[in-house]
Amino acid sequence: MNRKVVLTCAVTGAGDTTGKSEFVPVTPEEIAADAIAAARAGASVVHIHVRDLETKLGSREVAYYREVVRLIQASDVDPVINLTAGMGGDLVIDPHDPTTHLPGTDLVSGLDRLPHVEELLPEICTLDCGSLNFGEGSNLYVSTPDMLREGAARIQELGVRPELEIFDTGNLWFANVMVSEGLIDPPPLYQLCMGIPYGAPVDAGLLQAMVHLLPEGAEFTSFAIGRDQLPWVAQSVLAGGHARVGLEDNLYLSKGVKATNAALTDRAVGIIEGLGASVATPDEAREILNLKVQAPALEGAAK
Template sequence: MAQKVMLTSAVTGAGDTTGKNPNVPVTPKEIAESAIESAKAGATVAHVHARDPETGGISHNLDHYREIVDRIRESETDVLINITSGGGGDFIPNLDTPAAGGDGTDIQTPHERHEPVGELLPEMCTLDCGSTNFGNMIYMSPTDWLREQAKLVKDSGVKPELECFDTGHIRFANQLVQEGLIDGDPMYQFCLGIPWGAASDVETISYMKGRIPENAEWSAFGIGRMQLPMVTQAALLGGNVRVGLEDNIFLKKGVLATNEQLVDQAVQQLQTNNIEIMTPQEAREKYNLRQPHGGK
């Protein structure tokens, strides 16, 4: 029997990519349509951030999230929805007043970060399991805040994807599991190649997967030019996979991508290695996710 993996399309993110690739979706309608097209190309999951339709920057507006989710659901396209809960963690150091954030700082409380998840009840959400240097920015996700946020996710019945950008994040994610804040078999996501976190290579995947619980599921992705190579490597090592314009805007050197092209390329690579893509319903059953219309 062929191996099966869950394939996620991270359709937009919140980074400064809209001016670099016009295919990056911005409005709720564009984001929903890109998620739908990704599903038609073979994606199991659509990972969703909202953007401000006017500026293209990050949006925490619940109405934007609601429109995205409603459009996907009303399309009757069967795709799992994975909403970010990692927004509002950006701290830009200000050398003149170190205790205050500079321009671009955007910090939300655990309850604010959880609001779109708690209100819209997708099948999945991300939970970023630690703070990290992110380029010249500090992404802030303190441990007590994470405990509070993990409890909110657990109470909502949504499956958290424990995002780990470095090896210390694995240790804290394990702690959340040990404290009973994660229901069922935990699901880890190894986020590789982001400056300055874990490296994007096979050795790092092997190290990280060797330090998660025996009953855990895992996925891994690389950014930029390492996105598509990491699809094959992660799947061959037994993990789920992710592509999308959040992490990489090119199909190949000098060729701008669409989300559905990246999904199609991932599908081709996996099938070449006799690896099939899970349907959304197969993933719901395998990972005990919420059923359509909020059922379990």
């Protein structure tokens, strides 16, 4: 298997994980430091969420994204920067009165999820391609066809590559529709997300079926969460795709051993190389994914 694999490290996510591991970064400085460490360990791409400094939960604060990007750009590494654009889709309803929104709701329009993307122009941003019952209880992730078309058109106008987040087969169906409508520039970049309740289960047969549905010329990554994360690196590469690890999706390197982002990245590099492939450098990833726009230089960034 002599090919280049784009390796992403998703460094923090937005979930309630900070109380479960002291290694989950929270502040912009911590998030940037972990992204830099992951890049030094071999990550081609760093996927960035930011967190509220008090609650430690996910945030949409543009200033935090600005600082993370500035610090990464000022470092001695140059990973592809992938900013989430998924924040702002959370709807928590009262199951006995669905018109009542409960605490935890953060629901805005598709365009209102993009201010940090519009300002910072990352090379990649995410686009969550459908709505989902997000775990137990009454928490929904909302991303309607109208929202998605409007968001995709704006991302295309900015010249940013959308990473099409696929949580279930219906999401894949609609992402393919957007590709066919010309809302996604080639090559379309898909991320097949496995094991997130209640989306696509962690199943190799299902992964193969989803890969079969991808349009010609598409690039894809697949990842799984929790203890399936590291084995799924091999599964995704063997299916012809790229790979993703990181504390957003998994807190452990092995049973009882808490991970860092750098350690997970290093382990993933070993898995990829053990399969006879090699990890793409950031510049090789830019070529593979046909990335058009790099984030503009920010004050304090290395020249």
